Amino acid sequence: MAEKSSKTIDNSNILRIAANIVDAGDQEVVQLLLELQQKLNDAPSNAAQKLRHDAFELGLLDVCFSTLLNSDYKEVDGKWNSVAKIVELVCDICSVLQPDQDQDQANQFEQAVLYAAEVLLKVANIVHKDVHQSKTQSMEIRIEVTRAFRIVLDGMIWLVSAHSWLALFVLQAKSYIALLMSGENDTASTIISIITNFISIRPGICKELQEDDINNIMDELIYKLTTTNEIVIASTITRLLLTIIEDNSNISLTLYERYKGLKQLVNRWIGRGFDNALKQFIYILDSGSAKSAHEYRINHAATIIQSAFKGYKERKKLKSAQQAMTKLQQKIRKRVQDKIAKRIQDKEVEVAKRERDIRKRKDMLKSKERQLQALNAIPAAKMAEYFTKSEILAATKIQSVWRGLVARRKFKIESENLRQWRAARTIQRCARKFLDRLRSRKLQAAAKESLMPPGLDDQRRTELMTVVEKFKKQHSEVERSQEEIEEMLYDIEDILTHYWSFLPNWRRKQYEMDALVARIETETELLNEAPSLSEVQPEDLEKFTCYSQPIVRKAQEEVQADLKALEEPWWKHLGGDSDSDDDDLFPEFPKLRN
Template identity: 30%
Template sequence: MMASNDPLEDKRVEDLASHLAETTDKNVPNLLLALQDILDSVVPGSQRADKIKKDIWNFELLQSVLLALKQDFSLINGKWNTAAALAKILAHCSVGLDPPDSHEFHALFLPDAAERLLILSRNIQHRYCKIPEKTLTLKDDLIKNFKEVVDSLQWLYSGHLFLTTNVLRSNYLLQMLITDDRETSIILLGMVQSAVRVNSLVLNTLDEKVVHSVLDEIIFKLSAFNDAEIGAAATRALVNIADVHTPLIRLLYTRYKGLRPLLSRWTGRGFGRDLKRLLALLDAGSAQQAELHRLHRAATTIQAIWKGFLQRKKLKKANRGLATLQRSYRAKKVEKSRIQEYEREQKELEHQLLMARRKAIRETRQKQLDMISAMPPGDVNKYLAMSQIQCAIRIQARWRGVLERRKLGLRKATARQVKAAITIQRHARRFLKKQEEKKKEPLLWQPPPGLDDDRRVELQKVIDEKRNKGTPKERNREAQEELHKQAQEMLLRYFAFRGKQRKTYQKREALLASLETDADLLTNAPKLEDASNRDVYTFTSHSAPIAAKALSNHREELLLLRQPWWRKLHIEEKTDDEIAEEYDTEFKIL
């Protein structure tokens, strides 16, 4: 994709150069504006952008832009807007360009370009100051063009730092600084501040007279102007220059002795931070003292920020603690009121129940009195005797209930102990059974059951026949080792599963023996009328849970036999879970 676009870009630059060669000088600036579209079509800093900049230099289009900036743009179409656009093209094409003839570019072209941009800025400033205030639209356009040209100049010397020396010692810059206009003064002070910040050693390369001239103009604006923005820009410029050029502090202290009281009139004008820094520099009187003051202020600021952070952290913690305390107090208060309300309701309910009980007792006694008064006199004593007997029966029933409820806990504990004992016995029998089975297991070195000598001789003959049937292939050392390794793995796998197979075989044999024993027992069982106690003992289980389950099943079968046939239609078989739940219920009853 890049290879297909490069010839197109080269052709556009070449076509623009051919058009410029054929046109008149008046149309050259407007044609050169097409360079901006070419630059905008590529990514800044890419290889395509570098190639286009070299093509612009090789076709001498950049030199044409510099020559076009020397014209009077009041007669050109677009006027000073065209000049500002050409200044932007000149700056953006010059930054990042490294042509083969580097000496010509750096020693001749770039200083000339910086000087031309300063001249263009001075011309725009001159026209801006001459225009009356009534034509505000034209003044707005000119100040916008002036700012664009200054921004292009800043872009140019930010890419080539040695140009900051040419800019600051230029007479055109001093001429522009000597102005009473507010807008251009602010922009120029910002440019001076930017140049010193870009190249911190630029003031060391300038003559003392140049530095004094620049400082005279900056301090003059502090003394002669009342506008807060100009004062802020001048103060900020002095502070930034003093940060990168420490001899300036001593110069301000010795050369401009009246600056300290002069700055007091700018207090409270909106730039107090920069003003405090400048006053601190003036109070220090030397670079060492200023550095100490700066470090002291930095330490004080860090301590203040850290203490503020700690206090805010404590305040947040206190707020959270207070909120938690309030929330806990409110919750306890709500819980206390709820408990009080609940107790009040319970007391009210108890009082109502007591009154209802008393009322019922009074009504019952009144009915008894009415009934006794209606009885014949001879039956009254009999009725009272029967009432006393019934009351005694009730008291005895209540007391027996109390005694039985007292014994219920002991019965539950006994049932729990019986259940625990049964569980322990079951696990013990299972463990002993496993131990007996392990003792009965044959050792691994013993031959498997059923392999006698005849069978062994027969298998040995089969093995010999298979060996004699085909001679083994000749194998190298590695193949033999691999075969030996496979045989060992198969042998280990056989021995690993051999014990499990024997256990399965023994379990199967034991189950078959148990089934045969049960079958013989059921086959030889006598009839019910001929059964003796010994036969009953043979079919009786010694496990309490099994006996309880058998008894339950027997009762169910008897109950089912007594039922009519139509009740047996909807009887469903019970699941294992229902049977287990039923067993647990019966065991608890027992």
């Protein structure tokens, strides 16, 4: 609430500023206007509208006009920043000047807005001259002046967006034509973009302009297009000309008849980054109308597409023919290489066979030579015995080879029989299990049928009905009075109240028990997974560190007792010392006496 009240602006502030302006000097007027602009910006949206109306009724808008037209900007505090803020104040006040049903008030608002647009145009011309003169000054001053100039033009666009009928007045004004003619490279784009914004705000405005006005604008745009060396300005002008032709198609005929030879001057911009817009503009210059240019562009585009497609088809055919020829050459080369490789392989096999035969012959000759040498060394009396042993060895070798062949054949036959026998055993085992399952199912079905109770006859049914009726009489509902029912309800309420009062304590104890069990399980798991003492790392100690003071104290006492026991002599541990230690550790358990 405090923040909201601080932002609320009373009408007295506007009255105070208006009263002070009457007796103030030029510098003080500027400061008061800047203060007014700050007050309007800080005001909430619901109060700002009324404050702007009050400022207009008090004549503060006229004060802004006179300050902008009569002040020397170089002598004003803040210089160009102050001018820019006063322009914003003018646009802010004019934004609420919307005509009502009252005709006199509507005429007053219209005259004020028209004069505001005229003042802004004059201020723009004054600031633009200072932009031109600031080229010889420092960079900071140039940036400040250029920024103020752009703020003035933005204010003009914002004013036209609030009052679209002003666009026609601005474009017909001599001040804007003078501004357009005096625009240089660094400000021309900003000045030209005003026309584009006006067309988007008020479509069809080019049809409302007089022929002389539109010709003046077109002459200046064509002049800048043909004389400038800046790509940004040329691109902006080209797109603006296309926008104007789109807004008023009759201008294309004026271009065709009025500007002969413009195509040769425009062709120098081809390949500078805005070829699409430039080609469309050249089509309009060649055809004389936007419709003919559109048809020519479509036909030209169709020709390009057809030529590209035909070229694509021809290249695809050529590529497929080249691929086919390449594959054919690869197959022929591969076949020739395969024939050569086969011929070489056959020769190598034949050479290897010859070498193997020669080696066998050499080995046979060597073995016969060794036999002859052995025979020469044997006495004549033992020659018969030697031949007998040789024949026996040969016969033994032949028999072993034959028996091995017969054993391998027999093993092959026996392995096949063994495989068949195993397969037969597997099939028989599966068949027996299947038959056993069928037999067990039949036995179970027969047992169930034998356990089914016999059918009921009329006598048995009468007996059962008698038993049921007797049970109903014995266990019939007891009729209770209203007092007994209320007493039972009170008892039930007491039981439920006791249950619900006990339930939170029970749940809390259950949660504590579950948490304790989980903690014990976690610590048990940590102890089970604990590494040996030789493998313990410093970071493992954090897992087994306990922060409970009783447990820490108990652990310290046990460690001290163990250390003390280690320091004692061995004979003190004989006897019943262990019993006393056990009693200290577990005092709640009684001693086991023999």
